[in-house]
Amino acid sequence: MFSIIIPSLNNLDYLKLCIKSIKNNSYLNHEIIIHVNQGIDGSLEFLKKENIKFSYTKYNAGICEGVNLAAQLSTTNYILYAHDDFYFCPGWDTALVNELKNLNNNLFYFSGTMIQNGQVELDCGSSLYDFNEKKLLNEYKNIKFHDFQGSTWAPHLIHKDLWNKVGGFSEEYFPGTGSDPDLNMKLWNEGVRIFKGLQQCKVYHFGSIVTRQKEKKFNTITESGSKGSKLFLIKWGISIKFFKKYFLRSDTIFLGPLSEPRKNFSYFFDLIICKLYIFYLKIFFKS
Numbered sequence: 072m073f074s075i076i077i078p079s080l081n082n083l084d085y086l087k088l089c090i091k092s093i094k095n096n097s098y099l100n101h102e103i104i105i106h107v108n109q110g111i112d113g114s115l116e117f118l119k120k121e122n123i124k125f126s127y128t129k130y131n132a133g134i135c136e137g138v139n140l141a142a143q144l145s146t147t148n149y150i151l152y153a154h155d156d157f158y159f160c161p162g163w164d165t166a167l168v169n170e171l172k173n174l175n176n177n178l179f180y181f182s183g184t185m186i187q188n189g190q191v192e193l194d195c196g197s198s199l200y201d202f203n204e205k206k207l208l209n210e211y212k213n214i215k216f217h218d219f220q221g222s223t224w225a226p227h228l229i230h231k232d233l234w235n236k237v238g239g240f241s242e243e244y245f246p247g248t249g250s251d252p253d254l255n256m257k258l259w260n261e262g263v264r265i266f267k268g269l270q271q272c273k274v275y276h277f278g279s280i281v282t283r284q285k286e287k288k289f290n291t292i293t294e295s296g297s298k299g300s301k302l303f304l305i306k307w308g309i310s311i312k313f314f315k316k317y318f319l320r321s322d323t324i325f326l327g328p329l330s331e332p333r334k335n336f337s338y339f340f341d342l343i344i345c346k347l348y349i350f351y352l353k354i355f356f357k358s
Contacts, residue, residue, distance in 0.1 A: 073101045073164065073228065074145035078137035079155040080108040083117060084199055085277065086155045090123070096161040098168070101151075104144050106137035134247030135240035142231075142239055150234045153226045158204070158275040160186075160211045166271035167228055177230035179265040180258055181272070182222045188278035189223060190268075191216050198277060211273055219268040220329065221321030224251035226274055229258070237261060249299020252311045256303075259318060264328040266319050301352055309345050316341070 075093060079086045090103060105125040107114045118125045126140040142150055151167075153159075163183060170181055184190050186207075187197075191214050196202035237257040244250035255266065304310050315321040317332040332338060 072099050072147050073149045073151040073167075074142070074147045074231070075101050075103050075151045075153055076106070076138050076141045076145070077103070077153050077155050078106040078108065078132075078134050078141070079114060080131055081110070081112040081114070082155050083112045083114050086114065087117065088199060088202075089153070089155050089157050089159070090121070092157070092159040096159050096163065098162075098165045101164065102145065102147055104141045105155075106132070106141040108132055108137055131246070133242075133245040135242045135244055135250045139239040139242065142234065145231060148231050149228055150231050151226055151228045153274070154276070156277040157226065158202075158207070158277075159226075160207065160273040160275065163226075163272045163274060166269045170267070170269065174265075177233055178261070178263045179267070180222060180227060180229055180255065180263055181265075182224065182227040182268045183272035183274050184216060184268060184270050185223055185274055185276040186211065186214065188276040189274075190219075193275075195275060196277075202277075207275055211275075214273070216270040218270050218325040219321075220266060220323045220325050221268060221315060221319040222251070222255060222266055223268055226272070227251075233258065233261065233263070243302060244299045247299075248297040249303045249311065252314055253299075253303055253306070255319065256307055256314060264330070266329060267325050304345065304349055305352060308349065309342065310348070313341055313345055 077086070077089065086105070093101060093103060103123050105114070105118055105123060107118070107125050107127045108131045109129065110127060115125070115127065124144050126137070126144060128137070128140070132140070138152055167181055186193050187195065193207065193210060193214060195204070195207040237254065240250045241253050241257075244253060300311050307314070317338055318329070320329060
């Protein structure tokens, strides 16, 4: 049984579908915990009626603070972070349970495979309002893919002891961009070397960005061009791209636990680029 943590910002229709998919398509009876940002769309009333746990802030706490608050309500050993615009396909949790059976410690980070706005393509609608649930349920098993190194960031599963040890998400990454690789780096420094994406753990991703709505002073664009990417670079001394390429070996076929980065010419060349950019940011970048 997992504690499924979902931050949401006035996105009730998607949230309802997400929760429905968890209840209908899960092997186990999981603990669902929502963090409600603002909640001016009826989310609070819906969750109370359905007797679903939630944390709440009147303001938009963003992903990091919201997930950290919700995780404090967890009563299971595993934290699964998800978006409110996910539809969980049947078998998603069975795949994770089977992986857990093969471990003898808690040093792991598992993530799922996202359909449509993610690793694989299967067009079942671009939004909730043209979503073809029947097509997805009929065809998701036919998708050919593989277990992969690295992470999709979400959905992800880690042990709660490890989550608490690293302090969950780092809240300086408001509203959220950059916080996932930051978490991965913190886990790497704790000795985690199993970063595995599971092909059998599938979710349909509508690609909504409402949870990341921001105040105007934040210039959040994408992972590679965001304020979060700059924070990551200054904090860790390398870029997110460098971390994914040399540490996580992202998007390659999973072959087992990762080893230390191979320090060849390419590694040192890219590292120098990172250091030069850090120097530039410290002079010109203002938070």
